[in-house]
Structure formats: C-alpha cells, structure tokens
Amino acid sequence: MIPYGKQDINQDDINAVIDVLSSDFITQGPVVPKFEQAIADYCQANYAVAVNSATSALHIACLALDIKQGDVVWTSPISFVASANCALYCGADVDFVDIDANTFNICPKALEQKLKQAKANKRLPKAIIVVHMAGVSCDLQVIAALTKPYEIKIIEDASHAIGAKYQDKPVGNCFYSDISIFSFHPVKIITSAEGGLATTNNAQLAEKMALYRSHGITREPEQLKQNTQETWYYEQQALGFNYRLTELQAALGLSQLNRLNEYVAKRHQLVTNYRNGLADLPISWQQVTDDNYPSYHLFIIRLTAQSPWSRKQVFDALRQAKIGVNVHYIPIHTQPYYQQLGFKEGDFVQAEQYYQACLSLPLYPQLTDEQQQYIINTIKALLTV
Ligand SMILES: *Cc1c(COP(=O)(O)O)cnc(C)c1O
Secondary structure, rough: OEEOOOOOHHHHHHHHHHHHOOOOOOOOOOOHHHHHHHHHHHHOOOEEEEEEOHHHHHHHHEEEEHOOOOOOOEEEOOOHHHHHHHHHHOEEEEEEEEEEOOOOOOOHHHHHHHHHHHHHOOOOOOEEEEEEEHHHOOOOHHHHHHHHHHHEEEEOOOOOOOOOOOOOOOOOOOOOOEEEEEOOOOOOOOOOOOOEEEEEHHHHHHHHHHHHHHHOEEEOOHOOOOOOOOOOOOOOOOOOOEEEEEHHHHHHHHHHHHOHHHHHHHHHHHHHHHHHHHHOOEEEOOOOOOOEEOOHHHHHEEOOOOOOHHHHHHHHHHHHHOOOEEEOOHHHHHHHHHHOOOOOOOOOOHHHHHHHHHEOOOOOOOOOOOHHHHHHHHHHHHHHH
C-alpha cells in the first residue's frame, strides 16, 4: 500500500537521536530550548514553547488565553477533532464557522455573519481557532480585521502549515494572531515522532504556556511569588500538566528542520504533477490565492457532480489498487460526541458537502515519480467518462 503520508528519516536524524541517548540528558536538557529557538527563528516569532503534541499545544494555548467555563471558542468543522476538543478541556463551549467550498478554510463571509448574530445574542466567542487546511493559510488579514472590534483572540492551528508562507512571511510569525501551534506527528511536514509547539510574540503568553506544560511549576527567581534564599525552592502557581517534549524528540525535530524547505519544495513539485496529470477529470482541488505559499501537507481532490462514481466507490477502488487514499476530515460537529452536545447534521452545510466528495491522495517527499504516475494513471482510468 502506498500510504497517504510518511516520515522521511535519514542518517543525520538517527545520529542526532543517538547523540542525545549517550548524553547527560534524555529529557529536560539543552536540546528542547535549542529546538524552540530554531523554530522561533524560522517562523520569525519571539517565543516558542515545545510540547509532546499539537493537541497539548492547543490545550495550553487555550489555558494561556484564560479560556474557561462560560466562554465560547469557534473553530472550523473541517479539522482534526483536537482543534475543537482543546476548548472543551478548558470547560468552554465550542461552536463552528462553516468553510469556504473553494479554500476548505473558515469562510470570512460566514464568520462575518456569525459575529453579527453572536453580538446580537451576546454570545461572542473569546477566541477563534483557525485551521490552515492542508497547509494553505486562512485569510488571516481579513479574519483579524473582522474579529478585532470584539477583541477576540486568534489561535492558528498550523498543524499542517510549518514551512508555509502567508503574505511572504512564515506561518507561525503570529503577526495577525496571538498564538500559532504546530504538530510534529509523523504524517505532518516535519516530525519528532510525537510532538507539538506553540509560537507567540507575547512574553506573558509564552511564560504561561511554559508553566502549564510542566505542572504549573516554576523555579525562575523572577517569577516566584515568595521571596526566598532557598535554592531548592520551586512553586506550583497553576494547575498544569506534564506535556514536555523529550530531548530525543527535540533532536529529531531539530535535525528534520534542516530539510523543511526541501520538503516543502518537493511537495510543491508533487502537487504540480498531480494537477497536470489529473487535469480534465471530474475533480476539483483547493484554491490557493496569491497571498499563499502552501506547505501542502495534503493534496485533496473533490469529485464533482460529473464523476461516474461516488466517493466511496473511488475510495474503495483506489484502496483495492493499493493506493492509501484517506479522508480529511469527517466534520467535527457530526461526530457522536459533538452530536451529544447538541450539534446536528445540516448545521454546517458547506462542510458537509465538502466531506461528501473529498479524498486525500498520497503526498510525501519520498513518493517516487513511478508511484505518482501509477496513482495518476489509476485515477484517470477510473474517472475518464
Ligand atoms: C494533526 C493535527 C492535530 C493534532 O496533532 P497531534 O500532534 O497529533 O496532537 C491538530 N490539529 C490538526 C489540524 C491536525 O492536523
């Protein structure tokens, strides 16, 4: 089976991890801060806080923004469930903003309308978590302009988008947002096996996230509430977690970061091949505006009404042909857990229509020309009418 995504591990990565294994620290050592600094530099953000997953990063981002019971957080229905769950972890309520059928990202028009309604109902969100679907940035400038009058915080779920640019600046620079988060799961652009990270330009938010990452405990003299001469002294100041990344993971991530630009360039080349190879078939793909240089975590096609086969038929036929296609994503509000919270089918029509016809094709740096040609030929044979 050709998978839809796959990590690329080379000898440098292996050596970097082995070096850590034979060093003094396998956790809480010097490599995690080095990794954080490298990502902050890459993203042109002031601060970076590394954690053990993007899910943890989303959780501490919400906590740092003081999201709690009684608050509302909005996100996209077309995302991984973690984008919404993080608000529930904090006791807040979640709601969704429908997507744009062309960009697969939160629709600015739908956002504008929903904000007006929410203002009238006195139920404005405290934060919005925007998702850069497949590594194509949302229209952050427009979203920031719409939310600013209400002082709504913006978290970018950039799990797909490390290495992407928006308005010629790296995604994660937080120019239009409070916090951006990344995932280093093996299917994402670079990996630390499991891992995540939050960037911000706000020193206080960075400090809070670092606190929540490690039990709410600090030893930093300038942060302590009690004045003490005792050098063993530490304070628990909040109810935090153990969300730490290990040195092994940070070493892998740091080594992978060296190849990030290469990876993204290769993904662009593969996407161009798909677009050329699959032209004139009853399919469409994600619209990318001139503001965007995507990281292309995914290449998603949508079957149009002219397709001779349903999405299920195409999915099954491609899996039969050992092509590991996938579906990103089942709309979050249709999950049983969310239905039990009161959401129902029909709540977000664009997201549901998108889901009916979407299919992610294999896309990763090591995908060979032969494999890609096989995928293209198989789809062509299936969909040529
Ligand atoms: C992968 C992903 C996450 C969760 O990432 P983990 O590192 O596995 O916790 C969150 N949001 C989106 C959009 C993702 O794709």
